[in-house]
Amino acid sequence: AELIAEAKLLRQHKGRLEARMQILEDHNKQLESQLHRLRQLLEQ
Known part of the structure; x- marks a missing residue:
């Protein structure tokens, strides 16, 4: 029983x-998409 x-x-x-x-x-996944957005902003 135990x-x-x-x-x-x-x-x-x-x-x-x-x-x-x-x-x-x-x-x-959320962090990765945030990172992706940040990279896009930095590339502009």
Whole structure:
């Protein structure tokens, strides 16, 4: 029974980590597009 509870906790933890990864990836994309815009402004 203890193993099942542990597996459940690990699954929840994995879900949270995956959600956080998604947030970080989205944030990264936003930063990259901001950087792209800045470079375009500097090139003018």
